[in-house]
Amino acid sequence: MKRKFNPHSRSLNTEQKTLWLIAGIAVLAFLLAPAVVESYFLRIVSLALMYLILTTGLNIIAGYTGQVSLGQAGLYGIGAYTGAILAAKLGMPFWLCLPAAMAVSGLFGLVLGAPTLKVSGHYLALITIGFGVIVEKILVEWQSLTGGPMGLAVPAVTFFGHTLSEQGFYYLSLGLCILTLWITNNIIHSYFGRAFSAIRDNELAASCMGINLTRYKLLAFVLSAVFAGAAGCLYAFYSAFISPDSFSFSLSIFFLLTIIVGGAGTIVGPIIGTLLLVILPEYLHFLDKHRLTIYGALLIVSVIGMPQGIVGAIRKKFPRIINFMPPAEVSHHPIPRNTDNYSTGNILEMQNVTKRFGGLKAIDNFSMTIKSKTVHSLIGPNGAGKSTLINIINGVYHPDEGKVTFRQKDLIGHKPDRIALAGAGRTFQNVQLFRNLTVLENVMVGGHGKHKINIFTTILRSKKAREEEQRSYQQAWSLLKFMGIDDKVSEYAASLSAGQQRLLEIARALAMEPKLLLLDEPAAGLNDTEIKQLMKIIKDIKENGITVFLIEHHIDFVMDVSDTVTVLNFGSKIAEGKPNEVQSNPDVIKAYLGTEEADVC
Structure with a gap:
């Protein structure tokens, strides 16, 4: 029988084995301390x-x-x-x-x-x-x-x-x-x-x-x-x-200083910082009157010299110790299949939506319907209000007027997290990754809504908790392999190229298992090869029953993947229809694609 992969049972590299050896020696030292040190210490x-x-x-x-x-x-x-x-x-x-x-x-x-x-x-x-x-x-x-x-x-x-x-x-x-x-x-x-x-x-x-x-x-x-x-x-x-x-209050400063010096956002950081700053002062009693001054100076030196603390400096020097992630068993069909009942109806409807920013109407009396399991694209000049529409759909902005329904449920007033859990995933015009998490962790965050266990079950690390974590780990690996960036799993998201970050955002959104995927200029910054890869990805997403709402400036790209195209100009809809119909629309040619019909053919 094939053994299931467990992300908590990982093969250790040489550096990690050394780290565990040091940890074992430290625990042994603590256990033996009462027998070898004096009472005061x-x-x-x-x-x-x-x-x-x-x-x-x-x-x-x-x-x-x-x-x-x-x-x-x-x-x-x-x-x-x-x-x-x-x-x-x-x-x-x-x-x-x-x-x-x-x-x-x-x-x-x-x-x-x-x-x-x-x-x-x-x-x-x-x-x-x-x-x-x-x-x-x-x-x-x-x-x-x-x-x-x-x-x-x-x-x-x-x-x-x-x-x-x-x-x-x-x-x-x-x-x-x-x-x-x-x-x-x-x-x-x-x-x-x-x-x-x-x-x-x-x-x-x-x-x-x-x-x-x-x-x-x-x-x-x-x-x-x-x-x-x-x-x-x-x-x-x-x-x-x-x-x-x-x-x-000085004690609060001390506590914060310990994690800054040791390494904030790491398990080991507080251990190093606390032991260092508690034990070391015992040999510096003559400086007690200047304790706060020393704390302040140490804080400044730590922030400037080692902004990520001692552990952060070690992590930067030996990244394999911290971020080693063995490959998981990947699925040959990583894109989640949408078995939603909305197979022929409208998955999203916007009716007479208006959004103002001060005296400016970013969206003016806009209406649109998106059919389920299609690719619906939105094009328009810069500043036309395209990203504002996506932000309205997923709850970042709330419209001043109009109605927005998703899967026959009113979205007005709901926060982004509620709308995301309802089945709307998204990417951003300006990439919004978790820069200090690894590539794999970014995608696993996308699957957040699929976890059902509570905090107590997590603390105990029950079998159910381990199984959920295993599924999330394997799904993330599968999606990254599908995107062609599985060789980057252990790297931090901030270190990826612009094109790879775009692909990572899509993988993260797919991990949400969305019914509707909102893609805000996903081809921006991609080269020709990456754009062709993205076109195939979007078509595969559609084949798996996921509806795609696409905002994009690459017209050839839009015309190739879209079932329906809507054109926005100054916050108002000026055209909508099949790609070939939009290409030949005089208003579109004048407002967006150019003054000559030959430019868009």
């Missing part, structure tokens, strides 16, 4: 492990999702005080305080994540700073609950009636840290992780691939907060005493 390493739990979570929101958060110390403090208050005032054991702290911090993470729906960048950073300052202020002022500036004593952790020793707490921290890394690795190497990275690289393209920006941004904040709560609770019980001074 063991406490420092234990603190580093707690910080690593938090920074691993912070990396999800800042490194993978691209949302700057400077309020992590506040979430850390919430977790610490939740655990401390429940233990000190209600007598709850650590094993119940820990999940409670995670839940409470997760709830506050949800609240903190809400502004990401409206703001980003520097504005979001300011909001998260304010959150951290407010939390610290509450911890100081609410003395009846928190003990105020005098702090709060925390009971010791007991296990079957025995108090956990310092070595025992070290192993507890190590175990929870390893669990955190395992959970995070499973999330990141799933469709959830690809959604986070897609949002970081290009929110517009992510939304048009069916990714709900609101849901995934909030999820990233909640996950980050849950890990911060766990780290805070662990810290409270380990230190046996907490006060508001332990959760100041």
Whole structure:
């Protein structure tokens, strides 16, 4: 029996084997640490492990999702005080305080994540700073609950009636840290992780691939907060005493700095950054007064000298270590076949659509119907409003007047992710790839809407989760082979040529298994050979029952592949019909194709 390919069981190249050997030695060193290091140093390493739990979570929101958060110390403090208050005032054991702290911090993470729906960048950073300052202020002022500036004593952790020793707490921290890394690795190497990275690289393209920006941004904040709560609770019980001074704004700067130095958006980055910045300062006590200055200088040096951190620099030097992807079993029929019932009717209808930008009418009282399983092309001069129409169809813009229906359902008011999941895939006039993802990962993002498992099943990496990931991996490989760029799977999308990026966009859109494929100038930047290849691809797509709406300036190309051609000029339709009819239309010849009929024959 032929063995099924499993993308999680990959052959390792020499560099990867070396990397795993180093990782194994590191784990062994951590396991043996209590037997060979003094008590003080063991406490420092234990603190580093707690910080690593938090920074691993912070990396999800800042490194993978691209949302700057400077309020992590506040979430850390919430977790610490939740655990401390429940233990000190209600007598709850650590094993119940820990999940409670995670839940409470997760709830506050949800609240903190809400502004990401409206703001980003520097504005979001300011909001998260304010959150951290407010939390610290509450911890100081609410003395009846928190003990105020005098702090709060925390009971010791007991296990079957025995108090956990310092070595025992070290192993507890190590175990929870390893669990955190395992959970995070499973999330990141799933469709959830690809959604986070897609949002970081290009929110517009992510939304048009069916990714709900609101849901995934909030999820990233909640996950980050849950890990911060766990780290805070662990810290409270380990230190046996907490006060508001332990959760100041400078700590948030430190947490962010660790992932920047180590390498944001990588699993290993927070490990390197946290261990480096926690252990190294212990040998530099005489510089404590200048801690913030040193952090700022280190941040500047890291951004300028190693903008992608230590791991990023290693990745750039040895790309095979990170991006090695073995070939999958590919399908001989990679284009998804549309078995939709709309075989003879109109898949899309636009009635009297008008779109204004200020005082300019980009689209003026436009009507059009697209028959199912045909190639319908839209041509017109630059600035005629062609791309605006595609943006209206897939929800990027909403028309001021008129009606748009797709498969007999009204599209007005729906966001791009909803329309994408309904069966409308697209490419862009200006290529919108996820530049920091590999070619293969870009296509796998296109299949986002086909995944059905929830976050908990993903974390556990169940059989169903592995099977879904396998199907997505194989589909992406098959589509890339069909496009002729399967030799680029491990390269980053940003490194491809213009023509290859166009083909990658089409492959990504096909991974959505669309009913309607919107192609916005797909031949732009292609040479003659690539254009001929694209013509064949579009014909193959049509043969598989997928309707194509094509915007293109290459007239010969349009006339060859189209069943129907619509002509747009200054936002208004001036002609529509079969290609030969449009070619001979006097209005088209005058407005777009030239003044002489010979020019278009």
